[in-house]
Amino acid sequence: MTIKAGNISRNFYGLGIPESANGLHTLGQTSDGRFTVNEQGVQRISATGDRKVEFVGWETHTLAHVRSKMGYPAYYPVEPVATEDPLKAVLMDLDGTTIRSEEFWIWIIELTTASLLGDSKFTLEDSDIPYVSGHSVSEHLSYCIRKYCPEGSLEAARSIYFEHSHREMDAIMRGRGRANAFTPCEGIKEFLQELKSSGIRIALVTSGLYEKAWPEILDGFKTLGLGDPTVFYDTIITAGFPLRSGTVGTLGELSPKPHPWLYSEACRVGLGVDFSERNRVVAIEDSAAGVCAARLAGFATYGIAGGNIIDSGAQSLCHRYVDGFESLIKDLRPRLPEA
Template identity: 30%
Template structure:
């Protein structure tokens, strides 16, 4: 999904909109783009993936250990599915398991797709101020396109799916691709992520990271800010990341 990307450095104020934090829309910031993860960051679906994985393996006669959840969260499906096949010894190929997991996940989100608190407000604010925004996920294109109907495709200038890059998270490739697609420098992009895998990818790309942990704790670090909810993030906050000395 692509659309016209606003010119970088031009951050128009939406008609009648209040300026977040009282900061003028065109002053005091080098923020060029915002790149957001999907599962566990914008939509409350990390638990859905684990539930589907357990259901699929139960149908194959295997029980997943809860300790494995931290291993598979946030990464590409090939890694997660491959780990679970090896850990359980299930008689199924990676390709077959990938289809079953995507099918099961689509059925779950067709019934219910809860957005994370603050997601709609944040996306609406970024759109209102013309901030170039991308959705960067390790999920496959078929899943992203389903979720976009709830998030609103108009909020994103582009989207990057895990099955569209040679190396997905934790490699930096998806975030480098998204920044380039928006005409931005990675160092002037703010990334919002919920897992250590996603944080590693964004940091390897050279982006400023805001971590909103969903399953496992994430510690603060240089160029990494940790918050408890998207409710703590607005445009003024994201611009501040670019100007803070760390």
């Protein structure tokens, strides 16, 4: 059975029907000046609450403009979503969805900014949170530099960031360091086990660099008692390795969430699920950047409470928004393959 999604409040072709369009802000023009309402056939323009992604709507199609503090924005077509049974694969976010770790990584950003300022008492403001979580390290640092230390350089900030993160991660792996830095989300073990027993393919998709994501995954799976994560998951994708002098890096800092590529590659290459079968795939996310990434990759996306989806104005982009894994599995259970 296929359930086709309609237009968001009859406004944007292909975005789907939300319970509410709250959070989206109406604009007269895109931030780059490329598109203006009532010109070139453009009927409407809106942005997520954090202004990270803008949607440009025509009568027959919609484009998403992913902005970049690094200077490399991109436009993507928005494909209509649908759900088709039985479910074939689930794409899982890591930070905040599988493992509670966002507070730790925000703390590392805070330490880095404090070091740049030479002020050990510096703290981030509550209003900063949507901009220092869910994106790439460089995007987070660029935001803090622009707001708090405009004379600082991204290169210096990255160097300091990795010094702090390596020190703290090493301490955690040695049994010391910040307490409860990586805590499995409530209900995640039972959720994953039910998916696995039903034959659902599971991918873990994170914007985190390998060196920060992998210790977190190992620590979380040790707590969960689910064995080797590389055996449990059908595929795991990270943002790769950082570009640093003396080492070989990979593409990753300019292409993570909210860009669609991590989700696209995990599903098409990692799981071998063709784009034509994307209606049998769902993504699970707690961040606005992740919701946009999965949605732009063409997948119906479940938002889960606890992250910045509501604060960032992205709830209306979710296929469903749930309060936890107990509610989520109840919603998905009718779509699981019959034994």
